Amino acid sequence: MATNKRAPRPGFVLDVDKSTPPIVFHHGEGFRLEKLPAGRTRILYPADPLVGLPDPDGAIRDALLHPIDCDPLPALLRPGMKLTIAFDDISLPLPPMRKPDIRQRVIEAVLDMAAEAGVDDVHLIAALALHRRMTEAELRHAVGDRVYDAFAPHGTLYNHDAEDPENMVLLGVTKHGEEVEMNRRAAESDLLVYVNINLVAMDGGHKSTATGLSGYRALRHHHNVKTMLESKSFMDQHKSELHHSNWRQGAIIKDAGIKIFQIETTVNNNTFGHDGPLSMLQKREWEWTARDRASFVTMHNGLKIMKTSHKRKIFNSWQAPYDLTSVQAGEIEAVHKITTENVYKQQLVPVQGQTDILTMGLPYICPYNVNSVMNPILVMCLGLGYFFNLYRGKPVVREGGVLIMTHPTPWEFHPVHHPSYIDFFEQVLSETTNPLEIEANYEKKFAEDEWYRHLYRTSYAYHGVHPFYMWYWGSHALAHLGQVIIVGGDTRAVRRLGFRPASTMQDAFEMASDVVGRQPTITHLHNPPILMADVS
Amino acid sequence: MKALRFERKIAKFAAATIAGRVVPGRGAKHGPLQLEDVDVPKFPDADWVRLRPRLAGICGSDLATIDGASSRYFEPIVSFPFVMGHEVVGDLDDGTRAVLIPVLHCATRGFATVCDSCARGAINLCERIAFGHLEPGLQSGFCESTGGGWSVAMVAHPSQLLVVPDEVTDEAAVLIEPMACAVHAARAITTDDIAFIGAGALGLLTVAATRAIRPDARIVITAKYPEQRAFAKALGADQVIAPNELTRTLRSTTGSLVVGDYLTGGVSTIVDCVGSEASLTDALRVVAPGGTVLVVGMPGHTSLDLTALWHRESALKGCYAYTRDDFDTALDLVRKLDLGRLVSATYPLHRYEEAIEHAANAGPRGAVKIAFDMRNEKQRNDL
Numbered sequence: 001m002a003t004n005k006r007a008p009r010p011g012f013v014l015d016v017d018k019s020t021p022p023i024v025f026h027h028g029e030g031f032r033l034e035k036l037p038a039g040r041t042r043i044l045y046p047a048d049p050l051v052g053l054p055d056p057d058g059a060i061r062d063a064l065l066h067p068i069d070c071d072p073l074p075a076l077l078r079p080g081m082k083l084t085i086a087f088d089d090i091s092l093p094l095p096p097m098r099k100p101d102i103r104q105r106v107i108e109a110v111l112d113m114a115a116e117a118g119v120d121d122v123h124l125i126a127a128l129a130l131h132r133r134m135t136e137a138e139l140r141h142a143v144g145d146r147v148y149d150a151f152a153p154h155g156t157l158y159n160h161d162a163e164d165p166e167n168m169v170l171l172g173v174t175k176h177g178e179e180v181e182m183n184r185r186a187a188e189s190d191l192l193v194y195v196n197i198n199l200v201a202m203d204g205g206h207k208s209t210a211t212g213l214s215g216y217r218a219l220r221h222h223h224n225v226k227t228m229l230e231s232k233s234f235m236d237q238h239k240s241e242l243h244h245s246n247w248r249q250g251a252i253i254k255d256a257g258i259k260i261f262q263i264e265t266t267v268n269n270n271t272f273g274h275d276g277p278l279s280m281l282q283k284r285e286w287e288w289t290a291r292d293r294a295s296f297v298t299m300h301n302g303l304k305i306m307k308t309s310h311k312r313k314i315f316n317s318w319q320a321p322y323d324l325t326s327v328q329a330g331e332i333e334a335v336h337k338i339t340t341e342n343v344y345k346q347q348l349v350p351v352q353g354q355t356d357i358l359t360m361g362l363p364y365i366c367p368y369n370v371n372s373v374m375n376p377i378l379v380m381c382l383g384l385g386y387f388f389n390l391y392r393g394k395p396v397v398r399e400g401g402v403l404i405m406t407h408p409t410p411w412e413f414h415p416v417h418h419p420s421y422i423d424f425f426e427q428v429l430s431e432t433t434n435p436l437e438i439e440a441n442y443e444k445k446f447a448e449d450e451w452y453r454h455l456y457r458t459s460y461a462y463h464g465v466h467p468f469y470m471w472y473w474g475s476h477a478l479a480h481l482g483q484v485i486i487v488g489g490d491t492r493a494v495r496r497l498g499f500r501p502a503s504t505m506q507d508a509f510e511m512a513s514d515v516v517g518r519q520p521t522i523t524h525l526h527n528p529p530i531l532m533a534d535v536s
Numbered sequence: 537m538k539a540l541r542f543e544r545k546i547a548k549f550a551a552a553t554i555a556g557r558v559v560p561g562r563g564a565k566h567g568p569l570q571l572e573d574v575d576v577p578k579f580p581d582a583d584w585v586r587l588r589p590r591l592a593g594i595c596g597s598d599l600a601t602i603d604g605a606s607s608r609y610f611e612p613i614v615s616f617p618f619v620m621g622h623e624v625v626g627d628l629d630d631g632t633r634a635v636l637i638p639v640l641h642c643a644t645r646g647f648a649t650v651c652d653s654c655a656r657g658a659i660n661l662c663e664r665i666a667f668g669h670l671e672p673g674l675q676s677g678f679c680e681s682t683g684g685g686w687s688v689a690m691v692a693h694p695s696q697l698l699v700v701p702d703e704v705t706d707e708a709a710v711l712i713e714p715m716a717c718a719v720h721a722a723r724a725i726t727t728d729d730i731a732f733i734g735a736g737a738l739g740l741l742t743v744a745a746t747r748a749i750r751p752d753a754r755i756v757i758t759a760k761y762p763e764q765r766a767f768a769k770a771l772g773a774d775q776v777i778a779p780n781e782l783t784r785t786l787r788s789t790t791g792s793l794v795v796g797d798y799l800t801g802g803v804s805t806i807v808d809c810v811g812s813e814a815s816l817t818d819a820l821r822v823v824a825p826g827g828t829v830l831v832v833g834m835p836g837h838t839s840l841d842l843t844a845l846w847h848r849e850s851a852l853k854g855c856y857a858y859t860r861d862d863f864d865t866a867l868d869l870v871r872k873l874d875l876g877r878l879v880s881a882t883y884p885l886h887r888y889e890e891a892i893e894h895a896a897n898a899g900p901r902g903a904v905k906i907a908f909d910m911r912n913e914k915q916r917n918d919l
Contacts, residue, residue: 423788426781451793 008048011349016041025361029311041522046531049270052323067330077117084189089128091367104144124157127212130463133159162215178221180252205336206250228475233389264339267322269529356520358397362407373414385473393535400482402512409489424467433498539687544616556603561896563603577683591710592685593623594895615671621685622677625709638675644693660857688916707876715866716858718745727804735759739809747772811835882909
């Protein structure tokens with residue numbers, strides 16, 4: 001594998017001047033080149049990928065043998081015990097990583113130690129909460145063929161089922177009235193090992209188990225509009241009510257006597273590779289070589305004439321050559337503190353002050369459309385949920401400012417993965433886009449719909465309530481922003497979202513001038529690879 | 537006098553069928569409908585009176601006839617040549633303004649003893665529509681003896697007339713006949729969970745009538761076009777959806793499961809205001825077990841898989857025309873709801889090709905009801 005010989009540079013804020021070349025905006029399964037106004041635009045570039053650990057397997061073993069605030073894993077293992085290994089699902093990392101997946105490396109290491117200790121009652125559970133079930137191919141990719149073949153045929157490697165009443169157990173209620181529930185096998189195990197991939201700051205910690213192995217009864221206490229409005233941002237643990245709620249639930253899990261050995265990992269920013277067909281996407285445009293430019297132009301023009309289904313197939317086949325940058329194991333909170341520092345080390349970019357207009361190019365993928373379709377609700381969630389919240393301190397865009405996103409926003413849904421999304425889009429958003437109204441009037445019906453429940457449990461569908469959570473994810477941004485514009489989107493779909501469609505970036509700036517005046521400051525979030533703005 | 541008359545000309549009928557398939561309403565240009573000078577119909581007996589149409593609407597069944605799309609079922613119950621037009625408001629010779637109740641039932645046909653249906657007031661189910669002293673014809677507008685509303689004069693039996701109060705405009709009055717159909721359909725509904733297929737004039741009026749008769753009903757309707765959606769909401773629909781959203785919406789609102797193409801549950805009443813093979817197929821897929829599909833739009837020769845109807849004990853029920861009582865209610869509703877606004881455009885008789893094409897494409901052109909306007913026809917005022 002080729003590596004970047006140069007020491008990784010930190011994130012960077014570029015002030016756009018007349019010599020700045022057109023900037024690449026992700027645009028679903030394609031790209032846009034946009035010339036941004038000189039003199040009042042800045043571009044936030046992510047840091048170069050950190051150097052990965054030279055011996056990932058050695059680092060993993062070391063973490064298991066020298067955990068934080070906890071006995072070494074072998075000391076926790078004994079014959080006759082019940083061991084459950086839960087792991088992050090298909091939503092992490094993004095895009096899926098090249099083999100071997102970190103989960104495979106970690107699970108194999110844990111299983112080796114379990115085997116040495118004579119543990120033979122082992123279950124592996126994909127901790128997918130209310131996400132869709134993982135397919136066999138996806139599970140094989142995550143845990144590796146060896147693990148899959150050893151466990152799946154015996155029914156001991158499977159997807160979590162939050163709607164199986166027999167296999168969910170209520171653990172208690174927090175002082176805030178939040179119910180806490182968990183997968184019964186996990187809860188009744190002598191040891192629960194959780195294997196995490198921490199892509200962004202909101203991942204991991206108590207959220208791994210309190211959310212990943214939970215169900216609607218418990219999730220509704222923090223996956224709601226109030227929590228989202230009080231999470232500024234949900235990527236900033238100290239200011240995230242989502243984080244606080246998960247931590248309260250985590251305390252109940254601990255009080256219930258469930259022993260958890262948390263293993264958290266971080267990856268670098270090597271999303272598109274140092275070489276290869278997409279490598280120019282993690283370079284700064286003025287540093288592109290002639291070859292980069294030629295490759296981009298060829299790809300860009302090819303994508304313009306290619307059928308969407310072909311484009312989708314190509315992009316969905318991309319696997320990121322991520323490197324492991326850290327692995328830490330042991331007590332959840334102590335582990336997560338270090339994990340978060342490692343995430344920040346890769347992703348934080350210092351930014352001075354807010355801006356009138358925030359621009360962002362939305363890529364083809366978000367956590368909920370792996371091997372699927374980025375439908376309009378997910379476009380909203382990625383832009384106003386994830387990317388908008390990639391800040392610490394203050395939002396990059398000022399209150400009442402304008403968010404401009406580029407994405408084709410097709411009126412298209414994956415019928416197997418997102419059936420309740422279709423109904424949400426047709427039946428709910430056609431009536432209102434107000435998150436509070438949506439929550440009050442529609443959530444319960446969708447959450448308890450027997451058909452969605454059936455599809456979640458037996459097919460590969462996201463839970464009936466999931467599109468609501470996607471909409472709530474954008475609540476803070478909706479309340480904060482004066483206007484949202486999508487460039488190059490399907491006009492009808494954009495309007496159904498409650499946003500304004502624009503054909504070009506120039507049109508979008510013109511439309512935004514009604515809200516922010518004629519000479520607004522503009523900040524472009526050059527993401528992905530992922531960056532998190534540290535706004536002072 | 538000037539009249540739009542439909543003749544029995546096989547070649548022209550074939551041409552209309554082809555033209556109508558290519559462009560809806562184009563049958564008017566190539567088919568058996570002609571603007572002609574014809575004699576004013578003779579009075580069948582001394583009771584009959586002359587009615588000089590003011591406005592006469594164009595209905596879906598008219599369009600099917602003109603485009604050669606209607607069933608051969610009608611052949612024995614119409615009489616050629618006939619002057620078309622059965623949605624009529626006109627003037628009697630004494631100056632009274634009246635709406636035509638076009639069904640040609642026993643009383644209009646000179647029977648001293650009426651059939652069982654007519655005896656109980658169900659004139660729409662009259663058993664003698666092809667008999668008596670009139671030529672066959674289920675309604676005025678399809679009967680050689682009576683003439684029709686697309687002309688400057690026709691004849692009507694007194695039992696066919698409903699006096700129009702002064703405050704009701706001609707535009708509102710011309711909607712009383714289709715509204716009577718709507719009232720009749722609404723009265724046939726027996727449940728409060730209802731889905732309508734089709735938001736043309738008939739669909740919209742049936743929603744309005746249903747809302748009036750069943751104020752607590754939950755009404756879902758499919759509508760293709762923005763104006764239809766707006767009217768549907770305004771006239772009482774709780775939820776207006778695109779046609780391709782029907783199954784998903786009803787599945788969701790009824791909490792049903794899905795097996796193959798069918799909901800396991802569904803809505804207890806589907807009101808099909810289209811009557812096509814596709815709409816009836818959709819209706820049978822989403823009607824609840826034991827529920828009813830009410831066929832309000834005029835169907836034709838249709839191929840349907842009725843296995844689900846059998847298996848789920850659902851019912852397919854026709855719904856044709858109205859009774860006198862339905863007309864009285866229709867007058868009240870048209871007045872109360874100010875439905876004259878649904879008349880989108882009117883045409884003089886000589887522009888009938890444009891009028892028919894406009895009516896056949898009413899939805900995409902943002903229209904609901906198209907009508908002929910005879911008020912300024914010179915011949916009419918000279919009669």
